[in-house]
Amino acid sequence: MNTFSVIEHEVIEMFTTIIEEKDAYTAGHSKRVAMYSSKIAKSMGCSEDEQNMVYQSGLLHDIGKLLTPESILLKPRKFNRTEYAIIKNHSTDGEKMLSFISAFKLYMPIVRHHHEYFDGTGYPDGLKADAIPFLSRIIAIADAFDAMTTNRIYKPRKSITNAIKELQRCRGTQFDPLIVGIATQEVFSAYEEIDVTHQLPETYVQEERFAYFYKDTVTSAYSSEYLNYFLHNNHDSGRFRCCYLIQLHHVHQYNQNFGWKLGDKLLREVALRLKILFHTPFIFRIFGDDFVILNAVHVEIDETDVKEKISIGFNGIDVSVKHFTLKDFSLDAWENFENFLTDSPPLRIEDQHNQHR
Numbered sequence: 001m002n003t004f005s006v007i008e009h010e011v012i013e014m015f016t017t018i019i020e021e022k023d024a025y026t027a028g029h030s031k032r033v034a035m036y037s038s039k040i041a042k043s044m045g046c047s048e049d050e051q052n053m054v055y056q057s058g059l060l061h062d063i064g065k066l067l068t069p070e071s072i073l074l075k076p077r078k079f080n081r082t083e084y085a086i087i088k089n090h091s092t093d094g095e096k097m098l099s100f101i102s103a104f105k106l107y108m109p110i111v112r113h114h115h116e117y118f119d120g121t122g123y124p125d126g127l128k129a130d131a132i133p134f135l136s137r138i139i140a141i142a143d144a145f146d147a148m149t150t151n152r153i154y155k156p157r158k159s160i161t162n163a164i165k166e167l168q169r170c171r172g173t174q175f176d177p178l179i180v181g182i183a184t185q186e187v188f189s190a191y192e193e194i195d196v197t198h199q200l201p202e203t204y205v206q207e208e209r210f211a212y213f214y215k216d217t218v219t220s221a222y223s224s225e226y227l228n229y230f231l232h233n234n235h236d237s238g239r240f241r242c243c244y245l246i247q248l249h250h251v252h253q254y255n256q257n258f259g260w261k262l263g264d265k266l267l268r269e270v271a272l273r274l275k276i277l278f279h280t281p282f283i284f285r286i287f288g289d290d291f292v293i294l295n296a297v298h299v300e301i302d303e304t305d306v307k308e309k310i311s312i313g314f315n316g317i318d319v320s321v322k323h324f325t326l327k328d329f330s331l332d333a334w335e336n337f338e339n340f341l342t343d344s345p346p347l348r349i350e351d352q353h354n355q356h357r
Contacts, residue, residue: 008103016059022066022073029146034058036142036187040179041135043186054135057110061139064094064111074213088123091115114139119173129176137176141167141183144175151232156332164188216285218264219271224334227284227292231331240282240326244293244301245337246274246310247320251289254316266314273310277301286334287341298325 016030038055046054065073068090072083079087095112098104113127113136120128148163158166164184171177214226234240248270255263267285274283274291278301282294307319320342324331331337 011101011104012056012059015063019062019065022070029150030059030062032146033061033139033142036145036183037135037138039187040138040142040183043182044138044179050135053106054110054138057107057114057135058139058142060094060098060104060107061111061114061143062090062094063097064090064092066097067093071213088115092124109133110135110139112136114143116140117174118171118176122174132176137179138183141175141179144170145183145188156232160188160191216271219268219285221271221274221283221285221291224284224286227286227294227334228332230282230294231333234326235332240294240296242295242298242326243324243331244278244295245320245322245324245340246270246291246293247322247342248289248291248310249318249320249342250316254314257316266317269314270310277306277309284334286337290337290341292334292337 019030020028034055035058037058038051041051041054068087072079072086075083091112091114095108098108098111110133112124113133116122116125116127116132116136118129118132118137120126145163145167148158148166149160151157167175167180167184167188171180211222211226214223215221216223230240251263251266254266267289271283271285271291274293275281278293278295278299280293280295284292284294286292301321303321306321310319311317322340324340329336
């Protein structure tokens with residue numbers, strides 16, 4: 001390897017690292033796409049130069065995301081029409097960025113066209129069939145396979161078998177049918193399990209940076225979408241052992257009596273009290289008036305004491321508290337907690353006394 005190729009390799013590694021630091025979803029993604037692409041190229045009888053080129057292009061295929069706003073990159077839901085239009089620019093932005101480095105200009109068409117569809121309905125140019133660069137067609141399949149077999153906040157990963165079925169279903173429309181056949185039969189089918197199963201933050205710093213976009217604007221607790229990240233990831237990590245569902249009752253009436261401004265103040269104060277009572281920052285606001293608390297260890301609490309400390313000072317507010325051991329429940333999404341909501345509020349302390357008179 002000559003000096004120039006060493007420098008070229010180091011620059012590509014630098015770009016790949018920057019992309020993955022910017023977007024937690026892409027952690028490891030570019031390297032896996034590069035690896036899958038080179039294996040597909042080898043199985044198709046491509047030369048060593050072509051295998052190396054598709055590998056390097058795979059590392060660089062998402063470089064244009066460096067110009068995509070993080071608020072879109074890190075969004076935990078599907079993109080709306082405007083956001084999708086912006087995210088689609090990453091292929092042409094990537095081409096533009098590569099144009100500034102002479103040695104990387106050969107990767108430009110491959111990066112530009114890795115989202116073209118075989119039937120001509122892809123982007124950015126709507127190229128069809130053989131008009132799409134051959135190596136771009138390979139990367140498109142590797143990219144889709146890795147996306148399907150890794151966890152997202154809003155969508156759990158597919159099994160290898162189901163990912164292969166999906167690729168085969170889209171042959172001739174989204175993907176080159178010849179390449180799909182070789183990729184699924186000779187490359188992907190050889191994998192029994194994928195070692196890296198998620199594209200999510202792994203360190204505390206990454207988590208906090210990632211969470212910045214998922215703070216509830218009223219309470220500064222975490223949002224329900226961010227709760228999904230932890231619920232999905234907990235199946236593999238076992239990071240959290242139990243959770244509490246805190247349900248507030250009569251908040252709507254409180255807002256009518258005292259106004260929305262004081263209603264928001266109520267929610268902010270409840271979130272703060274929960275952090276203190278449960279000694280954890282993992283407080284999530286769901287369904288508007290309710291909260292979920294995740295804990296790595298079981299925390300013994302006096303439910304009556306917690307209810308009183310949460311509601312004290314807020315006239316007319318009642319509280320329900322439910323405890324769950326996570327391994328005993330299939331809580332894959334925050335919406336699952338709806339099954340445990342209580343329609344009627346608990347009896348207040350004074351009401352309980354009156355019943356026994």
